[in-house]
Amino acid sequence: MSTHPTVAAFATRNGSLCVGGVELPRLVERVGSTPFFAYDRGLLTARIELLRRTLPAGIDLSYAVKANPMPALVGYLSGLVDSLDVASDLELRTALNTTTPPDRISFAGPGKTPAELRQAVAAGVTVEMESVNEARRLVELGQQLGIRPRVALRVNPDFEIKGSGMRMGGGSQQFGVDVEQAPAVLKEAAAGGLDVLGFHVFAGSQNLRAEILVEAQRKTVELARSLAGDLPGPLRYLNLGGGFGVPYYERDTPLDLAAIGDNLRQLQASAHGDFPQARIVIELGRYIVGECGVYVTRVLDRKESRGRTFLVVDGGLQHQLAATGNLGQVLRRNYPVRVGNRMDEPRSEQVSVVGNLCTPLDLLADRIELQQAQIGDLIVIFLAGAYGLTASPVHFLSHPLPAEVIV
Amino acid sequence: MSTHPTVAAFATRNGSLCVGGVELPRLVERVGSTPFFAYDRGLLTARIELLRRTLPAGIDLSYAVKANPMPALVGYLSGLVDSLDVASDLELRTALNTTTPPDRISFAGPGKTPAELRQAVAAGVTVEMESVNEARRLVELGQQLGIRPRVALRVNPDFEIKGSGMRMGGGSQQFGVDVEQAPAVLKEAAAGGLDVLGFHVFAGSQNLRAEILVEAQRKTVELARSLAGDLPGPLRYLNLGGGFGVPYYERDTPLDLAAIGDNLRQLQASAHGDFPQARIVIELGRYIVGECGVYVTRVLDRKESRGRTFLVVDGGLQHQLAATGNLGQVLRRNYPVRVGNRMDEPRSEQVSVVGNLCTPLDLLADRIELQQAQIGDLIVIFLAGAYGLTASPVHFLSHPLPAEVIV
Numbered sequence: 037m038s039t040h041p042t043v044a045a046f047a048t049r050n051g052s053l054c055v056g057g058v059e060l061p062r063l064v065e066r067v068g069s070t071p072f073f074a075y076d077r078g079l080l081t082a083r084i085e086l087l088r089r090t091l092p093a094g095i096d097l098s099y100a101v102k103a104n105p106m107p108a109l110v111g112y113l114s115g116l117v118d119s120l121d122v123a124s125d126l127e128l129r130t131a132l133n134t135t136t137p138p139d140r141i142s143f144a145g146p147g148k149t150p151a152e153l154r155q156a157v158a159a160g161v162t163v164e165m166e167s168v169n170e171a172r173r174l175v176e177l178g179q180q181l182g183i184r185p186r187v188a189l190r191v192n193p194d195f196e197i198k199g200s201g202m203r204m205g206g207g208s209q210q211f212g213v214d215v216e217q218a219p220a221v222l223k224e225a226a227a228g229g230l231d232v233l234g235f236h237v238f239a240g241s242q243n244l245r246a247e248i249l250v251e252a253q254r255k256t257v258e259l260a261r262s263l264a265g266d267l268p269g270p271l272r273y274l275n276l277g278g279g280f281g282v283p284y285y286e287r288d289t290p291l292d293l294a295a296i297g298d299n300l301r302q303l304q305a306s307a308h309g310d311f312p313q314a315r316i317v318i319e320l321g322r323y324i325v326g327e328c329g330v331y332v333t334r335v336l337d338r339k340e341s342r343g344r345t346f347l348v349v350d351g352g353l354q355h356q357l358a359a360t361g362n363l364g365q366v367l368r369r370n371y372p373v374r375v376g377n378r379m380d381e382p383r384s385e386q387v388s389v390v391g392n393l394c395t396p397l398d399l400l401a402d403r404i405e406l407q408q409a410q411i412g413d414l415i416v417i418f419l420a421g422a423y424g425l426t427a428s429p430v431h432f433l434s435h436p437l438p439a440e441v442i443v
Numbered sequence: 444m445s446t447h448p449t450v451a452a453f454a455t456r457n458g459s460l461c462v463g464g465v466e467l468p469r470l471v472e473r474v475g476s477t478p479f480f481a482y483d484r485g486l487l488t489a490r491i492e493l494l495r496r497t498l499p500a501g502i503d504l505s506y507a508v509k510a511n512p513m514p515a516l517v518g519y520l521s522g523l524v525d526s527l528d529v530a531s532d533l534e535l536r537t538a539l540n541t542t543t544p545p546d547r548i549s550f551a552g553p554g555k556t557p558a559e560l561r562q563a564v565a566a567g568v569t570v571e572m573e574s575v576n577e578a579r580r581l582v583e584l585g586q587q588l589g590i591r592p593r594v595a596l597r598v599n600p601d602f603e604i605k606g607s608g609m610r611m612g613g614g615s616q617q618f619g620v621d622v623e624q625a626p627a628v629l630k631e632a633a634a635g636g637l638d639v640l641g642f643h644v645f646a647g648s649q650n651l652r653a654e655i656l657v658e659a660q661r662k663t664v665e666l667a668r669s670l671a672g673d674l675p676g677p678l679r680y681l682n683l684g685g686g687f688g689v690p691y692y693e694r695d696t697p698l699d700l701a702a703i704g705d706n707l708r709q710l711q712a713s714a715h716g717d718f719p720q721a722r723i724v725i726e727l728g729r730y731i732v733g734e735c736g737v738y739v740t741r742v743l744d745r746k747e748s749r750g751r752t753f754l755v756v757d758g759g760l761q762h763q764l765a766a767t768g769n770l771g772q773v774l775r776r777n778y779p780v781r782v783g784n785r786m787d788e789p790r791s792e793q794v795s796v797v798g799n800l801c802t803p804l805d806l807l808a809d810r811i812e813l814q815q816a817q818i819g820d821l822i823v824i825f826l827a828g829a830y831g832l833t834a835s836p837v838h839f840l841s842h843p844l845p846a847e848v849i850v
Contacts, residue, residue, distance in 0.1 A: 102840050105841050124841045124842045125841075125843075126841035127840065144801060145799060146755050146797065147755040147757060147759070149757055149799075167746045170744070204801075208751035209803075339575075339617070341599060342614060342615040350556055357836065363769065364804045392556075393530075393553075393554075394611075395771075397770075426836065426839050427836045431837065432834050433530045433531045433534065434530075434531045436533070
């Protein structure tokens with residue numbers, strides 16, 4: 037049986053999976069209860085190192101806090117990346133509480149409230165404007181606060197990219213300003229005194245095909261070139277988005293990061309000629325944290341029902357909705373799952389892992405090959421680092437919130 | 444344009460939707476912020492009255508707290524129904540904090556922790572056992588605590604019902620004990636000193652076809668008859684489940700409650716002959732609260748993108764996931780939506796209502812006919828009373844929690 041690369045990245049010792057070098061049964065004792073999420077600091081560092089050595093020097097690496105806003109994790113990453121992207125007032129506060137300077141924080145999102153915009157201007161972060169109405173509000177706020185708002189324009193491109201988990205650019209969109217409307221919005225923003233730094237284009241997320249990301253990045257640079265003349269000054273900021281996918285399923289092929297690095301090297305060279313002052317940003321969330329985290333649960337019951345074996349665990353979709361295939365996925369497939377205290381044993385039986393909710397949706401793994409697990413054993417669900425706890429209905433059936441630890 | 448029955452049940456005054464008799468703009472001022480959930484006490488009362496006059500007298504009406512565990516709402520309903528069903532320790536606490544006596548509280552769910560079982564035994568509620576292991580734990584706990592546990596057996600029947608939103612009985616299931624294993628479990632439970640009251644069968648949820656529910660209830664009574672001989676004493680509790688659906692979509696036909704009432708009248712008469720001591724329970728969550736609640740948001744932005752009009756509101760899937768079609772639904776369809784402060788105006792334009800998250804999943808209404816809405820208007824999403832806030836990923840993008848009010 038092949039070993040999934042995400043699983044293989046974690047150490048094992050004495051038959052136990054290790055997170056941050058700590059064997060799982062000991063980590064459970066330290067946390068004090070199951071279920072919980074655990075993020076591996078070493079794997080986070082390794083992932084950033086991989087990006088640094090594969091992407092060209094000079095590319096700004098931004099962490100999209102929405103992927104995992106745990107303050108300790110954001111604080112740790114802030115020391116490793118160049119900038120942070122936020123999407124709400126609490127994310128903004130979390131980012132400002134790190135040592136990342138405000139001018140290296142961006143704030144994106146289609147429905148920023150007037151209060152959020154006010155906080156962002158006061159903080160001096162870069163607001164990625166998503167509409168002409170936002171531009172007008174920022175002009176007003178700048179006058180009210182006596183602060184010149186730093187902004188970029190989020191552009192909805194006239195191209196689409198294929199193969200993404202979610203498409204967020206091209207066609208009609210709630211995100212950004214259509215490229216054909218951009219010159220008028222830029223003019224209004226400049227006339228209103230906004231400090232317009234540049235552009236942000238985000239075409240889609242969770243893409244495993246490098247050639248598509250490469251093309252999107254190329255087209256985004258072209259788009260910036262076509263719009264740069266409408267800026268009041270030089271282009272100083274170009275956020276190419278991210279969309280780098282992670283291999284959620286056993287048959288997924290990991291992203292060819294080298295191909296992306298090669299392309300970015302060329303793009304950077306040509307862009308640097310045209311836009312010597314431009315900070316070129318790659319913004320990643322899931323790709324940085326997704327594979328570095330696990331969701332750890334304990335087997336509460338083991339039962340047979342008409343030829344099928346169920347392991348009932350003490351967590352469920354209320355903490356890790358995506359693993360049940362109920363977060364926008366069209367097809368339900370199993371995430372990698374292992375018995376974390378029996379890593380040396382063969383995966384010799386087929387079981388279904390279900391959570392503790394009263395709904396058949398709460399299916400964490402369907403007829404998966406697993407080590408023989410008994411009541412009390414620890415079931416680990418991998419790829420829980422991004423869009424796990426915060427993307428799950430935590431109050432469903434009113435169970436206690438799980439702990440989160442970074443080790 | 445037809446008026447959806449759920450929408451028509453709410454009063455309107457001065458062009459505004461009313462919740463609990465309060466016009467929406469005033470309610471917004473009273474709550475202090477948008478978005479929020481509002482539940483209408485008068486509609487809850489009316490729904491219980493409808494059930495009381497349509498179902499036969501003597502049928503026990505139980506409220507499944509999981510559908511909406513807001514303490515004030517559970518407290519209100521506890522005065523109207525006969526019993527409460529809970530699924531976690533917090534739901535148990537909420538139920539015990541009402542005036543419903545412990546022997547009218549049931550605790551179901553496939554993954555009860557040993558701590559939860561202990562609390563349930565100490566409280567004296569009826570534990571609906573989902574496995575032989577749970578039976579064994581309850582025997583132990585009874586001995587430890589010196590309390591005779593009150594229990595019922597949740598049975599996974601050998602029939603399936605069709606047409607449910609979710610099937611939870613028949614075939615192999617994580618729920619309950621297969622009927623063919625039931626006699627052995629009952630024997631063990633009785634030998635261990637458990638006070639075995641009877642049975643619970645729950646075949647599926649969100650069913651709009653009365654003839655299927657009628658058949659499930661008939662078969663459940665037959666199943667109880669076939670198993671009653673394995674009980675240590677007389678049958679004293681028979682929970683027929685619920686599964687009554689509500690009309691989420693414009694084309695849904697509401698459930699024919701009268702047909703269910705007629706059938707239950709016959710079943711009750713025959714069951715009373717065989718089981719004179721049996722309390723026959725219908726357990727409902729969604730059907731009681733689903734249509735009595737609305738989710739109220741405010742328009743933050745209105746934008747055109749390539750021929751499509753978007754209203755961006757200050758809430759989204761983080762509060763009302765089901766309305767976006769991302770909670771187990773196979774097809775995405777629009778819930779009823781209205782501009783709550785323009786109820787007298789015609790629905791004269793087609794718009795898409797999106798939330799404030801950075802994801803295309805956050806689509807609350809897709810190309811829906813709506814009153815012309817401007818920034819600041821109130822967008823109301825109906826059918827938000829059940830599985831709304833608690834079934835949604837509230838921390839997604841770290842926005843503030845919405846308020847909940849019962850009026």
